[in-house]
Amino acid sequence: MQIGVNLLWCVPGDVGGSEEYLVRQLLGLAAAAPDLAAACTLYTVPAFAPAHPDVAAGYRTRIARFDGSSRPGRVVGEVHWLRRATAGLDLVHHGGGTAPLGARRPYLLTVHDLQYRTFPQYFSALKLAYLRAMMPRSARGARLVTVPSQYVRTTVSTAFGLPAERVMVVPHGVEPAVSELVPPASEIRARYGLGAGPFVVYPAVTHPHKNHRLLVDALRGPWAGRDVQVVCIGGRGAAEPVLAAAGDPRLIRAGRVPDADRNGLIAAAEALVFPSTYEGFGAPLIEAMTLGTPVVCSDSAALPEVAGDAAVVRPPTVDAWADALDEVDRHRATLVEAGRRRATMFTAERSGAALAEAYRAALR
Numbered sequence: 451m452q453i454g455v456n457l458l459w460c461v462p463g464d465v466g467g468s469e470e471y472l473v474r475q476l477l478g479l480a481a482a483a484p485d486l487a488a489a490c491t492l493y494t495v496p497a498f499a500p501a502h503p504d505v506a507a508g509y510r511t512r513i514a515r516f517d518g519s520s521r522p523g524r525v526v527g528e529v530h531w532l533r534r535a536t537a538g539l540d541l542v543h544h545g546g547g548t549a550p551l552g553a554r555r556p557y558l559l560t561v562h563d564l565q566y567r568t569f570p571q572y573f574s575a576l577k578l579a580y581l582r583a584m585m586p587r588s589a590r591g592a593r594l595v596t597v598p599s600q601y602v603r604t605t606v607s608t609a610f611g612l613p614a615e616r617v618m619v620v621p622h623g624v625e626p627a628v629s630e631l632v633p634p635a636s637e638i639r640a641r642y643g644l645g646a647g648p649f650v651v652y653p654a655v656t657h658p659h660k661n662h663r664l665l666v667d668a669l670r671g672p673w674a675g676r677d678v679q680v681v682c683i684g685g686r687g688a689a690e691p692v693l694a695a696a697g698d699p700r701l702i703r704a705g706r707v708p709d710a711d712r713n714g715l716i717a718a719a720e721a722l723v724f725p726s727t728y729e730g731f732g733a734p735l736i737e738a739m740t741l742g743t744p745v746v747c748s749d750s751a752a753l754p755e756v757a758g759d760a761a762v763v764r765p766p767t768v769d770a771w772a773d774a775l776d777e778v779d780r781h782r783a784t785l786v787e788a789g790r791r792r793a794t795m796f797t798a799e800r801s802g803a804a805l806a807e808a809y810r811a812a813l814r
Contacts, residue, residue, distance in 0.1 A: 453486070453809060454536040455509075457494045458528055459546030461518045462501035463685075463706075467733055468562045471598060472545045473502050474623045478802020480508045486806050491539075493532055495524075525550065541593075541813055548581075549588040556593035558812045560620075561585070563598075563730030563751075564605050565659065572658050572688070586610050594812040596620040596805070598731035601752035618808050622733045623801030624740050624793065631710045632741065635718040638711065642681065642704055649679035649702070650746075650775070651719040653712060653734050654726065656687040661748070661766055663689070664725040666696045672772035680723070681715060683707050717741040721778045724748065725766050732756045736796045739789030744782055746774045756796075760788035 455476070460469050480487040491510045492498075495518035499506035514531055518524045528550035536542050542557045544550075549557055566573050566581045573581070589595050589610045595617045597603045603617045639645065654660040665680050681702045682693060693703050707715065716722055722738035724747040732753045738745050739760060747753045748766035757763050762777045762785070764770040778785065 451489045451813065452539045452541075453490045454539045454542040455490055455492045456528065456532060456536075456542060456544045456546070457492055457498060458514055458518055458524055458532060460498060461495055462497050464519075465546075467731070468546070470733060471562065471622055471731070472560070473505055474625065474798045475620065475801045475805045476505050476509065477625070478623050478798035478800065479805050480802065481799045482803035483806035483809075486809055493535060541809065543809070544588070544592075547588070548584040549591060553588075553591070555591070556812060557591070558594050558596060558808060559588055559592035560596045561589060561602065561606050563602055563728070564609055565728050565730070567605075567609060568728055568751075569659050592616070594618060594808055596808050598622055599752040599755055601755055602730045618804075618811065620804040620808055621796055621801055622731045622736065623796055623798035624733065624736045625798045626740065628713055628737060628740055629717075631713050632717045633710055633714040635714070638714040638718050641711065642702065642715070644679060644681070644702065647677055647679065648720045649681050649718075650721045650723045651681045651683065651715045652723050652725075653683045653716065654724070655685040656682070656689045656693060658687070658689045659726060659728045660687070660689065661725040661727050663692050664766055664768055664771060665723065666692055666698070666701065667768045668771055669696070669698050669700055671768055673775070676775070678720065678775065681719070683712060683715060713737075713741060716743050719743055721746050721775065723774075724753065725771065726750060726753065727766050729753050729756075735761065736793050739793040742786050742790060744778045744785040745789065746771070746778060758788075758792050760785065760792040 493512050496513050514527055516523050516527045536554055542554055544557055545560045547561050549559055570578055597606055603619050607614055607617050656662055679700045679702055681704055683704045685706050716738050721744045727750045729751050735745050735756050745761035747757055747761050747763055749763050750766055754763050762774050764774055
């Protein structure tokens with residue numbers, strides 16, 4: 451049995467949470483089902499192995515001649531180079547939401563979300579046309595589709611007319627070792643100029659659907675007299691001007707930070723805040739729970755499903771969030787305890803075991 455895993459779409463640092471999702475799954479697969487991991491070959495761009503040496507060390511890897519930075523170049527590479535490279539395999543796993551034209555069958559497809567259907571205005575005309583053409587075709591041609599949440603399972607099944615048994619949930623997983631990679635709070639506060647006061651953290655690229663504006667407006671409105679800083683970490687997106695124009699010294703724009711610092715900021719925060727209006731999963735919620743930090747999140751898309759009873763869940767409006775931090779203060783110990791329990795349901799090994807189940811189902 452031979453399985454190919456198409457990671458050519460995964461240009462490190464450019465694809466957000468979907469990169470972490472597949473990387474953690476592969477680490478979990480190696481632990482949960484070493485026989486299947488041994489049967490896998492990863493097909494990657496050159497930058498993948500240096501960015502994820504632990505994954506590359508555990509799998510056979512074939513590196514493409516192209517770097518993947520050009521979407522048209524990557525699409526052509528998948529159609530030609532990948533098709534030749536995967537000849538004779540029993541199954542190919544396409545992890546980026548689409549399968550290339552002429553993809554060898556059978557294949558398994560991972561769909562991370564259907565945001566383009568909910569918020570088409572946030573996509574360029576070219577990318578929107580590509581997704582509208584390719585995602586339904588890719589999903590319908592798959593032996594099995596895997597998704598990160600029940601929310602995405604329902605939307606994929608409904609949107610593409612797939613029977614429920616052809617769509618399987620493979621949840622995100624967080625390594626328990628994340629708690630070991632946490633710099634001291636004093637060091638984190640000094641590095642980012644946070645002083646000794648309380649702060650909350652939002653780890654997200656400034657895409658419009660991430661709804662950073664809610665935090666800016668909360669600082670101007672109901673949190674105006676509150677002693678709290680809002681630390682925004684993550685890459686720059688189309689909504690970056692919202693933060694740039696905020697004009698509030700309590701808003702700290704830290705940008706991309708090293709993984710250890712990200713963990714440290716979350717661990718030292720009063721809460722992780724996540725006002726996003728669309729998520730196929732929402733892995734930072736589980737990361738915060740693993741680190742013992744309370745969570746405030748919106749009630750949009752998959753977030754309530756992931757949060758369960760271990761977070762303060764509110765509609766993504768300023769009025770609804772006005773007293774959210776007071777709620778955290780009142781129930782901190784309960785939220786931390788509930789969060790730690792919930793995080794045990796979303797480990798990398800559990801995610802890998804679910805992927806192994808999907809591979810076996812697709813190979814039947």
